[in-house]
Amino acid sequence: MITFRQRIRTAAVAVLTFSALTACGGSSGSGNDAIEYWLWDSAQQPGYQKCADAFEKANPGLRIHISQYGWDAYWSKLTAGFIADTAPDVFTDHLSKFAQYVDLKVLRPLDDLGPTSDIQDGDYQEGLAELWKGQDGKRYGAPKDWDTIAMFYDGAALKAAGVDPAELQSLTWNPQDGGTFEKLVAHLTIDAKGVRGDEPGFDKSNVKTHGLASEGSGGGGWGQTQWSAFTGSAGWQATDKNPWGTRFNLDQPELQDTLSWYFGLVQKGYMASYEEIGGANAIGTDKQIQSGTAAMGLSGSWMISTFSKLTDAGGKKLDIGIAPTPIGPTGKRASMFNGLADSVTTLSKQPENSAKWVKFLSDEECQNIIGQSGVVFPARPAGTELAIAFNKNERKLDVTPFTQQVEEKTTFLFPVTTNAADIAALMAPRFDAVYIGSSPITSLTKLNGQLNDLFKVAQ
Amino acid sequence: MMATTTSIEPVKAGPARKGPRDDTRLALLFILPALIGFGVFLVWPTLRGIYLSFTKFNLLTPPEFNGLDNYIRMVQDPVFWNAMKVTLYYVLLNIGFQTVLALVIAVMMQRLTQRTWLRGIVLTPFLVSNVVAAMVFLWILDYQLGIGNTILASVGLDRIPFLSDSAWVIPTIAFINVWRHVGYTALLIFAGLQTIPDSVYEAGRIDGASEVRMFRSITVPLLRPILSLVLIITVVGSFQVFDTVAIATKGGPVDSSRVLQYYIYDVAFGRFQFGYASAMSVALLAVLVIITFIQYRLTRAESSDLA
Numbered sequence: 001m002i003t004f005r006q007r008i009r010t011a012a013v014a015v016l017t018f019s020a021l022t023a024c025g026g027s028s029g030s031g032n033d034a035i036e037y038w039l040w041d042s043a044q045q046p047g048y049q050k051c052a053d054a055f056e057k058a059n060p061g062l063r064i065h066i067s068q069y070g071w072d073a074y075w076s077k078l079t080a081g082f083i084a085d086t087a088p089d090v091f092t093d094h095l096s097k098f099a100q101y102v103d104l105k106v107l108r109p110l111d112d113l114g115p116t117s118d119i120q121d122g123d124y125q126e127g128l129a130e131l132w133k134g135q136d137g138k139r140y141g142a143p144k145d146w147d148t149i150a151m152f153y154d155g156a157a158l159k160a161a162g163v164d165p166a167e168l169q170s171l172t173w174n175p176q177d178g179g180t181f182e183k184l185v186a187h188l189t190i191d192a193k194g195v196r197g198d199e200p201g202f203d204k205s206n207v208k209t210h211g212l213a214s215e216g217s218g219g220g221g222w223g224q225t226q227w228s229a230f231t232g233s234a235g236w237q238a239t240d241k242n243p244w245g246t247r248f249n250l251d252q253p254e255l256q257d258t259l260s261w262y263f264g265l266v267q268k269g270y271m272a273s274y275e276e277i278g279g280a281n282a283i284g285t286d287k288q289i290q291s292g293t294a295a296m297g298l299s300g301s302w303m304i305s306t307f308s309k310l311t312d313a314g315g316k317k318l319d320i321g322i323a324p325t326p327i328g329p330t331g332k333r334a335s336m337f338n339g340l341a342d343s344v345t346t347l348s349k350q351p352e353n354s355a356k357w358v359k360f361l362s363d364e365e366c367q368n369i370i371g372q373s374g375v376v377f378p379a380r381p382a383g384t385e386l387a388i389a390f391n392k393n394e395r396k397l398d399v400t401p402f403t404q405q406v407e408e409k410t411t412f413l414f415p416v417t418t419n420a421a422d423i424a425a426l427m428a429p430r431f432d433a434v435y436i437g438s439s440p441i442t443s444l445t446k447l448n449g450q451l452n453d454l455f456k457v458a459q
Numbered sequence: 460m461m462a463t464t465t466s467i468e469p470v471k472a473g474p475a476r477k478g479p480r481d482d483t484r485l486a487l488l489f490i491l492p493a494l495i496g497f498g499v500f501l502v503w504p505t506l507r508g509i510y511l512s513f514t515k516f517n518l519l520t521p522p523e524f525n526g527l528d529n530y531i532r533m534v535q536d537p538v539f540w541n542a543m544k545v546t547l548y549y550v551l552l553n554i555g556f557q558t559v560l561a562l563v564i565a566v567m568m569q570r571l572t573q574r575t576w577l578r579g580i581v582l583t584p585f586l587v588s589n590v591v592a593a594m595v596f597l598w599i600l601d602y603q604l605g606i607g608n609t610i611l612a613s614v615g616l617d618r619i620p621f622l623s624d625s626a627w628v629i630p631t632i633a634f635i636n637v638w639r640h641v642g643y644t645a646l647l648i649f650a651g652l653q654t655i656p657d658s659v660y661e662a663g664r665i666d667g668a669s670e671v672r673m674f675r676s677i678t679v680p681l682l683r684p685i686l687s688l689v690l691i692i693t694v695v696g697s698f699q700v701f702d703t704v705a706i707a708t709k710g711g712p713v714d715s716s717r718v719l720q721y722y723i724y725d726v727a728f729g730r731f732q733f734g735y736a737s738a739m740s741v742a743l744l745a746v747l748v749i750i751t752f753i754q755y756r757l758t759r760a761e762s763s764d765l766a
Contacts, residue, residue: 079728083518104519104731275602279623280709293603421730433713438625 034065035350035357036088040074043305047373051366055357062353082106082347089348090358093141093341095131095414096221099243100421101343102134108344109138113355116142116344119362124379125406128339131416135244141341142362143379145302145370148335148411149229150401152307153296154289155319157209161188161196161295168323173230175257178265181326185211185270188295197270204269212265213285213297214272219431220424222415225285225299227262228336232412233328234258243416246455250448260441263434274436286310290318298325300338301402305375308395324401335402337411339379377402419454426450505744512737518727522734529738539739541714542722543746545629549718550697552633557693560637561644562686566674568645569652578649581642589639593706596635597622622707625715632703632716644693651685652678687758691751698747719743 039048045068052064067088069077075097081087082104093101101107110116116139121129124143132141151168158165163184173181188211189197196202197211218226222238236254239245249255265271272293277283285297290310299307310318327333342361344354360366367378371386374394378384384403391397405411417423430447433439512529516522533539564581584592599607600621608618621631655678663673679686701720704710710717710725719739727736 076728079518079731100731104517106519274712275620275623278601278603279620280707280711281597425725425730429711429713429717432711436625436712438713 033350034063035090035354037064037066037357038074038078038088038091039066039068040071040092041302041375042068042070043375044370044373047370047375048361048366050369050373051361054365054369055360058360059356062356064357082345085347087345087347089350089354090342090344090361092144093132093343095338095340095416096420096424098132098140098341098343099134099416099418102136102140103418106346107140108346108348108351108355109134109136109140110142110344110355110358111138113344113351115352115355115359116362119359125339125381125384127337127411127413128379131243131339131413132341135418141343142358143339143341144361144367145376145378146337146339146384146406147301147377148337148402148405149225149298149300149325150335150405151296151323151325152285152289152299152303153321153323154292155321157188157295158321163187165321165323168321171323171326172328173233173326174329175234175261178261179326182265182270185265185296186268187211189270191269197268202269204267207269209292210270210272210288210294211296212271213288213294214266214277214282215285215298216277216282217263217274217428217431217435219428222336223431224336224338224414227259229298229325229334230262230328231255231258232334232336233325233330233332233410235328235330237412238415239417242413245415245417246452248448248451250451251445256441256444259434259444263437263441266435267437274432289320296323301399302376304391304395304397304399304402308391308397320397322397322399322401324404332410333405335405335411336414337406338414422454423451426454508737509741511734512741514734514737516733516737517731518733519731525734529735532735533738533742538714538717538722539719539742542717542719545715545717546698546700546719549629549633549700550694552630553636553697553700554690554694556633557637557641557644557697558686558690560641561648561689564641564645565648565652566678568649570670578646581645583642584639585643587639589636589702590706592635592639593703596631597707600631623712625712628708628712628716632700632707635703635707636697636700640693640696644689647689647692648682648685651682651689654685655681681763683758684763687754690758691754694750694754695747698743698750 037048037052039045045066048066052066056063078087078091087106093107098107110119119129119139119142123129125146128143128146129139132143133139153165153168155165158168167180167184171179171181171184173179178185183198186197188209189202189207190209191197191203192206192208193201193203197204197207215225218224218228222228223231231254234254234257236249236252236258238249240247240249266273272288276293277288283291284303285294285299286303286306288294289297289307290312304322307320310320312318325333325335342358344351344358348354362379364380364382367380367383368386370376371378371383372390374387374390377387388399388403391399426447430439430443434441434443511522513524513526514522515525515528568578568581587595599605602608602618602620602623607621612618619627621627659677659681660673663677668676699720700718701724704716704718704721705724708716710721720743723736723739723743726732726739
């Protein structure tokens with residue numbers, strides 16, 4: 001149930017994933033000395049191709065070859081590439097993965113490479129560049145974009161329920177009764193007979209439209225698009241310090257009360273169950289809103305373009321709106337703040353040229369190109385402004401719910417730790433069990449001990 | 460148990476050749492290509508795997524010897540024991556249903572019709588790759604959108620979360636693989652059935668035996684060596700279930716379909732703990748060796764009642 005950004009959930013892609021897996025070890029790209037660059041988000045490829053074209057123009061003699069693989073295949077292929085010496089020169093890196101790669105010594109410190117040695121933290125949105133420094137203080141990734149979480153809603157569902165979209169801007173929640181947020185979720189829930197979730201006679205075991213979409217248990221990615229906005233606004237932090245925490249806080253009441261309320265929405269019929277979203281091959285918030293099984297749901301800013309293109313069965317565009325995450329017990333809203341970066345591998349035969357490309361990707365020119373493509377928010381403030389303008393002018397979409405969290409400093413950072421793969425492997429099944437309802441919320445206390453032990457062994 | 464049916468004349472062995480020629484060199488020459496493949500792709504990786512099971516190895520930096528640490532961890536790892544249990548449960552369901560069904564299909568092919576196209580049809584699921592079969596069943600059995608559940612709902616039954624409920628998931632995966640492999644197994648058994656001389660059945664018929672009686676007293680005992688071979692092959696294959704799980708459930712819900720092979724894969728390539736994964740592979744190897752040995756002895760696979 002790993003629900004990181006841009007994980008493509010359609011089954012057809014899973015087939016491709018496997019064929020890609022079995023076909024791994026193939027040659028790397030077309031050209032002989034082209035710099036091989038990998039990314040996983042197909043929506044971002046056209047933008048980065050434009051960057052590559054501009055780079056080639058500015059650097060005669062250097063060529064870029066871009067390869068794109070779906071999320072799951074991407075990391076399998078990368079691992080296989082490191083072992084078989086077919087890894088790319090430069091690849092898009094994720095915060096949940098890079099610490100492991102630093103430990104495995106497959107990333108080059110960018111400070112040691114000429115072109116990237118002068119990257120300035122201050123050029124990027126606050127806090128982004130620092131995230132990519134290892135425990136040794138060296139920089140292993142050049143920031144390319146950032147993301148936050150907000151609520152996407154189906155305008156038609158709100159209209160049918162008689163809800164003014166403006167109400168969504170000031171929702172509050174609490175772990176006791178769910179606040180105005182839960183009231184809205186209940187009102188948007190409709191059972192098979194057309195009875196709403198807050199009306200008498202509501203049949204919670206036979207729900208047609210859930211008020212809130214489910215992105216699974218969130219155990220594999222710190223609940224980024226599931227519960228992190230709630231635990232964050234309850235004042236909870238995943239680790240003792242971030243980055244490089246070694247003690248975990250899953251035993252704290254802030255987390256357990258919040259999750260107990262959050263997963264309790266499933267029992268009330270307000271949120272889809274593990275079975276309904278398709279178990280291990282779950283469909284995301286976008287598909288749930290599109291198919292009408294959910295009226296609104298939390299998702300990341302990298303999904304804006306996907307949501308803006310959603311159509312109904314007849315091919316008519318859905319009226320999608322965006323609202324900020326609800327205000328929690330701390331009196332503030334919260335969103336996880338995460339970002340991607342480009343890393344150079346130790347296997348690269350042309351590290352200096354690769355660093356040149358990484359530098360270009362992190363520079364104004366390319367980030368403005370990406371901003372104008374409107375798929376993600378570039379890491380540089382100017383690029384971010386262009387992306388906001390693109391959404392306003394081209395899509396008639398107000399993306400303030402994503403950006404205001406950064407402006408109002410209500411974000412918290414993705415928990416960066418070592419042993420991330422082990423943590424995910426321990427957490428995912430246990431959180432699934434809580435989501436399914438087969439384990440009590442208190443089982444997370446035992447899990448917390450296991451996570452802490454992981455670091456006792458390691459040190 | 461089988462003593463009742465040894466009314467067949469033992470086939471006489473041909474006259475022994477006088478002054479046997481020494482064929483050893485020629486034989487070795489013929490065996491050599493296969494031997495090289497066996498050595499490079501089976502013996503060497505197995506030995507290296509056993510060595511790695513005594514090391515801490517993350518695939519990218521050199522392995523460090525750590526003695527029995529991996530094995531101690533394995534004995535204490537509840538996920539490993541759960542995976543062992545889940546795998547055994549799967550093998551029991553898979554082999555049980557598959558063997559009985561395959562036997563019935565093979566006997567029907569043998570006794571009722573000998574048409575080639577029918578044999579072809581029986582084999583078709585085996586031509587579908589595991590991954591495709593898993594994908595197709597994933598769609599068919601989807602809780603909300605799958606045609607299987609739509610049919611269940613239309614006849615008034617409750618929808619069944621085949622691949623997303625801990626009680627259903629292993630039987631469902633076992634069934635998917637029975638569907639895929641039953642034809643192949645049936646064909647192997649069918650080939651075995653054809654080695655049973657018709658004269659035995661004729662004799663049975665003359666004595667007035669029913670089809671059921673002939674099945675019990677002629678077919679099953681004479682098929683024993685083939686059947687035990689088929690069982691050994693399918694049990695070993697069944698223990699190594701992986702692709703269906705990787706596609707359909709990824710080990711979930713929770714750990715209820717986390718079979719051993721999938722856990723090993725995850726530890727090795729997801730978590731970079733190749734040493735521990737090797738230790739678990741060695742454990743799987745040991746289990747398979749023991750089970751195969753017991754099967755071999757129990758079914759007396761080496762001797763045929765026909766000879």
